[in-house]
Amino acid sequence: MHALHSIFAANKAGQQQGIYSVCSAHPLVLKAALLQAKQDHSLLLIEATANQVNQFGGYTGMLPADFIAFVKQLATEVGFNPEHLVFGGDHLGPVCWQELPAAEAMLKAEDLIAAFVAAGFTKIHLDTSMRCADDPPVLSDQLIASRAARLCQVAEENALRTNRAGSLSYVIGTEVPPPGGVSELEQGIVPTSLDSVQATLLAHQQAFVRQGLSAEVWSRVIAVVVQPGVEFDNSRVHAFDAKKANALSAFIASQPGLVFEAHSTDYQTEAAYHALVQGHFAILKVGPQLTFALREALFALAQLEQQLLPAAECSQLQTKCLELMQAKPAYWQKFYQAQDTRLSELLLYSYSDRIRYYWPEPELQQAVQRLFDNIRHLEVSQPVLHQFLPQHALPETGSELVNDPEQLVIRHIQLVLARYASACGLRYQQEQSS
Template structure:
């Protein structure tokens, strides 16, 4: 956590320093992140959302302790120093239980927060912005803040029980993008107003004090989630405009100890990432773009497989994806409003990347394993690889070439991570292979 605080302090002084946050539970994405951070000799912030990981297992089947053990095992496998890992809990609140009355949903959220803190998560995003079954459609800043303070109390108690009093840091905010993304991009997305940020901070500071939380706890609120003017939907990306976020940048510059945390930064340009960090959006969240790159590489390899393996022996990766999405539509049906060929395109190629929810399925895990096994049994020439993954066949040196399918997927994901790392000021060069 010392490295996190040092990076944020440097950002506040105007240095090109920030930290990207990897929000994914996929082992190949996490391996890519660990390898990128190892190459950069940088800390690595890995976050689990309440939907991915919770006391009931989430869609990954992992509780908080399972997730940390899983990441640490991957770190050992790739030789990454565990001391450089920072674990964050994202959207921790009643999001998974919005169908319940608020009192019941918040009781579930308390168990969630306690479990995350007990497991070793130290960066806690208190997200109580979503209405529950008996709430009005839009919650006031005061209600959101009161519920955040309620969960903060639980987090502090859990940390003290584990002998880690004072170790947590918090992220707050009322204008929080929905977990998992949006179904359709709004036209002319406007950055959060300074007045709204001021109201959020005031409401939370008052709520923390009213809940009996010491001023020292408030001093560990390190970031506020706002809308910087970035978002994406199935087929569009709303690009960051630094001029429109100027007032936000000026405001947070004058707030001691605080930066902004930017969600949904996926698919922005390298220039936009650099501008975000310069504007004190010092924590950049990325998730769907990483699993999009994962899917992109896997599907490219599946096309390559078709050139070499009889259909009867192939992985059938793409058709397996579609079959699972048809059988279990709950992860995509609210996001894809289409039929026929258009629906298939969205299911397979959308920026929203709803396929990410299906990779833990045993059938898909088997298909990926079969794909890798098939390709490892073939001789993959550079010209053939160039047809399907050209960016990985023109290295700076012959020694960096690889034909291993898993390594090709990891390197494809690293190309995304390298752009974030460069914007955050880690001294490295973007991958050329």
């Protein structure tokens, strides 16, 4: 974690340095991130959410140890040094068990934390901000903090048990945006108030003391999640306004060892990312925009395929996606309140990208493989490729034409990652330290 702390120290010293957090379990997204970090000679922070990966497998079917082994295997395949990986656990708390009474949900959250720490995750987001079945409508800062402290103690005990005492760093917060964006943007999203941030920090400090956690453990709280004024819903993005977050930025600058972690930064402009990092939002989390880019590239290739092959030979990827999502609505039905054409539009193209939950399904994996096989056997000319993926077939640049579909998809995802890397100054950081 030393390299991560060095980035934050540089950020607090006024340098354009931060780190982006890749929140995805899709292999092509992870490959794109590994290749981007390899190209930039930078550290790479990869996080698994409690929904994706947990002690029961999550929606990926992977346990925490499986996820780390999976990412390290991908790193080996692309030639990225695994020592430059940092693994984080995101939204670790009762999020997966909110329909249960709090006592029961928190026991499962304890097991979740234990599994993540035992597997080797070192950046731990203690997220107890969500309501359980028997909770009051609004959770107090004190209740959130006491639950976070309880989970922190479990993390520390398991780190000691696995000979990794002192290796963990923590992220806290009481105003945590929901994972994956919101269903409908509220009018006038405003940044977290200073009073709220101060109350959050005080409540957590006091809760850590009551839990018997040492000052050394508190010193490893590296970030606070706040609302900087960024969010997205199915079709709109709330743009970051640095002026409205100036008070937050000034406050965190005065707090030794602490930066802000910004969630839901997907779909912001590159200028906004630079401004966020300058304002000490030194951890920029991104997830749905990466799988949105994945889907965008896959659908572009499917449209190219349809132009060059008879319908019977095509993968029918878009049709199969739509049919599968309609047949298994559990992952989207709470988020998409629409019918007919509008519903189909949301299922396929929403910024929330609920389609990301369906890529592991066998029928979609088979369709993607058929798509890739078809594209590999086609003689795709540069002007045809330019029609469907113009960013990757630019004759004026003299760049080499790539016909491999997997590489085209990865390159498309890297367009997003490169903007984050630029704002975080990761190449500069690595060059300075080498």
